[in-house]
Amino acid sequence: MNFNVNFADIIKAPLKIFICLFIATGIVLFLPDNLATKMYMVDFRNKYGFVISLVFICSFTISVVGGISAFWSKNKEKRITKKALKNAKENLKKLDDYKAAIVYELYKEDNHTSELPLNDGAVRWLEQLFIIGKATNNYPVWDLTNPVFPYMLQPWVVSELDNNEGLRNKLKIANEKVTLEYSSRSRY
Incomplete structure (x- = not known):
């Protein structure tokens, strides 16, 4: 042997x-x-x-x-x-208007989950900051040029927004501002 x-x-x-x-x-x-x-x-x-x-x-x-x-x-x-x-709590307070609008849109949803563009830099940034996370690992994508994926707001962000009315209002104002800018661009 x-x-x-x-x-x-x-x-x-x-x-x-x-x-x-x-x-x-x-x-x-x-x-x-x-x-x-x-x-x-x-x-x-x-x-x-x-x-x-x-x-x-x-x-x-x-x-x-x-x-x-x-x-x-x-x-x-x-x-x-x-x-x-x-650091994420501090980063949540320092978000620019576009990222704040994404967070507020997710916050408005009943289950704090919505489809977001997978290749959007702001979405990836929010994911890296532990503010949002993917809701699932597998998801069918129909449009390969602009894939969307379900993202959810992290639970600590939901509780932070529930308890901090000033931050919630700041995100709401940013969301209205971004929505107004987007609607004015789409008219032309």
Whole structure:
């Protein structure tokens, strides 16, 4: 039997395998002698103790580093989202008239959801600021030159507008202004 063992493949194994190796080798190494005798592992432990210890130390190290890395990555995403939401409230107050009109139009809807142009820069901007989000992942598009997609107002924006009448009025005025500009352009 010929085994081709590649060190890079071993390192790339899932973290669960290293944790299992760490636990299994730890049990073999630290099992009390009276239990090891009952399990007929004393001779095995004495004969291969060095290799078992190496596997134990390596799997422990890889498990700890992998666990810290996974924890750090998960918390990094949470920190980025938390920071973005913190800044999003300020960004909501600083929207230009066109973006404010989009937000107000969504706010006026019963379910705060409406179809918006997918390739509109303002829509993409509002999505990046966590003010709006896609309501679904899949949606049929009929017009490929101007695709539309259902977007919804984020719940924190709805509650912010419900509680802040000044901001709501500011968005309403911006919406009326944009609607007036659009209607005056379409007459010509």
